[in-house]
Amino acid sequence: MTERTEARRPVNIDKDLLAILCCPDTKQDVSLADATLIARLNEAVSRGQLKNRANKPVMEPLDGGLIRGDRKMLYPIREDIPVMLIEEGIPLEGTI
Secondary structure (H helix, E strand, O other): OOOOOOOOOOOOOHHHHHHOEEEEOOOOOEEEEHHHHHHHHHHHHOOOOOEOOOEEEEOOOOOOEEOOOOOOOEEEEEOOOEEOOOOHHOOOOOOO
16 A cells, blocks of 8 residues: 655545436435545554444545535545545544
8 A cells, every 4th residue: 555645635526427416325415525524534554443334444635525414424535536435435423
């Protein structure tokens, strides 16, 4: 695994794509997570404390995320690609 040392840049998600994406589990709308939340989640990643819905540790820092409408789940964005797999979702209850 390679360390990412470059400065974080804003994610670049096409607005039309964002408009049609939804949570694969509940079908709720998703929106871009703010940088503060991503920074807090990345701190948890660096401590080895962040787990996804499959209960597996998240090993790589997040570039960004799409947060579900009820703010209970976040889907990671890596290299400007949203990872919209149910098991890759990151539960947010207790973290925000």
